[in-house]
Amino acid sequence: MVAMRAMVLDAPGRPLRLQELDDPVAGAGQLLLRVRACGVCRTDLHIVDGELDVPRLPVVPGHQIVATVAGDEARRVGVPWLGWTCGACRFCRSGRENLCDRARFTGRDLDGGFAELAVADARFCFPIPAGYPDLQAAPLLCAGLIGHRALTMTGDAARVGLYGFGAAAHIVCQVARWQGRRVFAFTRAQDAAAQAFARELGAEWAGDALGPAPEELDAAIVFAPVGALVPAALRAVAKGGTVVLAGIHMSDIPSFPYELIWGERTLRSVANLTRRDGAEFLALAPRVPVRTAVAPYALEDANAALEDLRAGRVRGAAVLVVAPDAA
Numbered sequence: 001m002v003a004m005r006a007m008v009l010d011a012p013g014r015p016l017r018l019q020e021l022d023d024p025v026a027g028a029g030q031l032l033l034r035v036r037a038c039g040v041c042r043t044d045l046h047i048v049d050g051e052l053d054v055p056r057l058p059v060v061p062g063h064q065i066v067a068t069v070a071g072d073e074a075r076r077v078g079v080p081w082l083g084w085t086c087g088a089c090r091f092c093r094s095g096r097e098n099l100c101d102r103a104r105f106t107g108r109d110l111d112g113g114f115a116e117l118a119v120a121d122a123r124f125c126f127p128i129p130a131g132y133p134d135l136q137a138a139p140l141l142c143a144g145l146i147g148h149r150a151l152t153m154t155g156d157a158a159r160v161g162l163y164g165f166g167a168a169a170h171i172v173c174q175v176a177r178w179q180g181r182r183v184f185a186f187t188r189a190q191d192a193a194a195q196a197f198a199r200e201l202g203a204e205w206a207g208d209a210l211g212p213a214p215e216e217l218d219a220a221i222v223f224a225p226v227g228a229l230v231p232a233a234l235r236a237v238a239k240g241g242t243v244v245l246a247g248i249h250m251s252d253i254p255s256f257p258y259e260l261i262w263g264e265r266t267l268r269s270v271a272n273l274t275r276r277d278g279a280e281f282l283a284l285a286p287r288v289p290v291r292t293a294v295a296p297y298a299l300e301d302a303n304a305a306l307e308d309l310r311a312g313r314v315r316g317a318a319v320l321v322v323a324p325d326a327a
Ligand SMILES: [Zn+2]
Pocket: 041, 042, 043, 044, 063, 081, 142, 143
């Protein structure tokens, strides 16, 4: 019954509050985890802002957990957004557990990693690839996995546009270049820092997301939660091209003329992840190798991390350093 420190969401629209909670207890099939680092995702911001339903409060957010298993400190695992699935619904039975009717998500339905300790279903924990320090590994677990799933949905597109150049795009850019694709980064017009960052990571062009693309694209992935980018991305892709919406929440999409989607263009979203996505991506990342840029914050500074994310001030991914020696 020792107390652990956690950043807790009491109600949407309020800042997280540092609290001491009773140590969680692992149930059957669960691991008790000592959190070392936890990535901060835009989804955490949507949860804190009340843009996503949160079925149970209070809740500890955080779904990019890098931890060691209590009692087996040599074993390092990662906990992603998908925390539990039923295994029985038509989606689970057809390889689409990301769409499970009864899925539980880490940091929303289940307490997450903005805390010193967490419990997680062992079947949904991934081994962390060797060679990734705790902080650098954290963004692989959502930005990386969801980015990978989104990139896969572009098929063999040779020219890929990335709309919004945050945590996910900075990883996808590296993978796409390694695969031999050409990358174009679309950011806020004045965001010279993000544009320079994208070029450093291999984007051949970076510029205004609402301006014209430098040439036709074969696919685009929209990471920024801005509905106005959807017609912009459709306008940028060639006939037969695909626009993938990779966020869990987005402002309303403005109406647009049919000709933007005519010519067999595809518009689709990406929802959550499967464990297969996780296994695939965590095997791929060290081969590229993906190098993540992280901005570290102390656990008690989670609100500052969320504010920086909201303002677009984070280069790469924000990560909470939970165990002091993880940095
Ligand atoms: Zn996430």
